[in-house]
Amino acid sequence: MEKRVVFRSAWLPYALLAPQIAVTIVFFFWPAVQGAWFSFQLQDPFGLHTQFVGLQNFEALFASEHYLASFRTTAVFSVLVAFFGLAISLVLATMADRVLRGALAYKTLLIWPYAVAPAVAGVLWAFLFAPSIGVVTYVLKRLGIDWNWIIHGDQAMLLVVIASVWKQISYNFLFFLAGLQSIPRSLIEAAAIDGAGPGRRFWTIVFPLLSPTTFFLLVVNIVYAFFDTFGVIDATTQGGPAQATQILVYKVYYDGVKAADLGGSSAQSVILMFIVIALTALQFRFVERRVQY
């Protein structure tokens, strides 16, 4: 879509674009190019010598058991976060769409976790589940469960999944609610007159019509699990125990900042960049389809 009426000026549009473009070049493109360049180099730990090594950093990564394990961890983590995040918020949104009384109150009480920083969400849940003093730990121990996420990798994973899902439910809930409210009432009424019960109406009418929203949220949640959960993990498990919760982004940070392996970390960044590009492309393809819907 283009404007018919435009203004004419030889310099004004450039001046208006200048701040945005300047920030983009200095803080996006320049670092991205540098990062790509670092990924082909090998640095000694003190940063005194660099050597061009071609694709060696990438080869080393894919030969490294730790890196492949981090891929698997990320896959498990994002599938769990996306599945539970979507399932719980869909149930809540469907119920909130049904009730008339108190709908606004429920909405307000469910959306506030959106405002909580991922790192803070991590701290809150780490406190509830703290191995020696946590309130939930106490209950679990009374039930005979040996809860200590500092030692058990699967419990650490469960903790970061719970904290990440908790923070993301509000977002998914709002989108599902908006999606549900845009489904024409007449369709549902017609099905009800034909004798379809609430369960059947949900699975044969509501759920299929909601699929664009669901797909959109699926992509958003995977991106969220890949990148935004850095704070959750750094504030709780820091990738541990024994890398059980070391997702890809955390490994980039750990190798680059803590272990000072510039080449290896940059190569990981480049791989992540490709993953983001793929996810963004997926999202945009879908957006075009949603416009038709």
Add this chain to the structure above:
Amino acid sequence: MVENRPGLTALSHAVLILGVLAVAFPLYVTFVASTLRIEDIMSVPMPLLPGDQLVANYSQVLAAGTTTGSKAPVSQMLFNSLVMALGIAIGKITISIIASFAIVYFRFPLRNFFFWMIFVTLMLPVEVRIIPTFKVVSDLGMLNSYVGLTLPLIASATATFLFRQFFLTVPDELAEAARMDGAGPMRFFWDVLLPLSKTSIAALFVIQFIYGWNQYLWPLLITGEESMYTVVIGINRMIVGGDAANEWNLVMATALLAMLPPALVVILMQRWFVKGLVETEK
């Protein structure tokens, strides 16, 4: 409501109440913990009713942080977070709105090139270019400064898109009329476009304020000095060791202070928040 099924309605309320309680539970425990003495928290299980240390704990963290861990006052951190959140929100909105104005209302060489340049930044979140961006900011001497905290995060493709979408829906007749009356482009921008964009600006402000307030990785990298910590980083610095080593009552008081401003923004500006969320994401 299609039909009246009292049983199902009751079930819906039950599920929603359960959901609200589950979502609120961590917040409640945080609040309770922030009103207790550290000894109360250590005596497992900690009480689930508020104690009497509310004023003592909050004035302690606001004035002087924790007693054993980081001693940076939380009031300074809250101020830093506020500067960062406002800087990012206002900066993003300002540079995006003028950039989209140029892209929509002018025809000039390289227009599409610039548009794509902004578009591509969507694919470069700060998490994937951590170290090189840190190097650039460090070379520019921006470590431990407000400029370093905000400037690298204010380029935003989403904000530019939102304004572009909105400008495209503004009737052409308005620009035509303005031109006929002899108004230049900037006059049109100030007197017509900006007032029309108020809702979009409010919506974007809410989203970007929360985004800025909740930043973690970036401030973690570039704030080495205690006086520049944002409150989210401050909490991280207060947690020094295992369960027993932390002053959880003070950590929880700080966590609550860190949640309060963005939560208030979300709840008080709910209408714009929902609009901003739904529109920036499409």
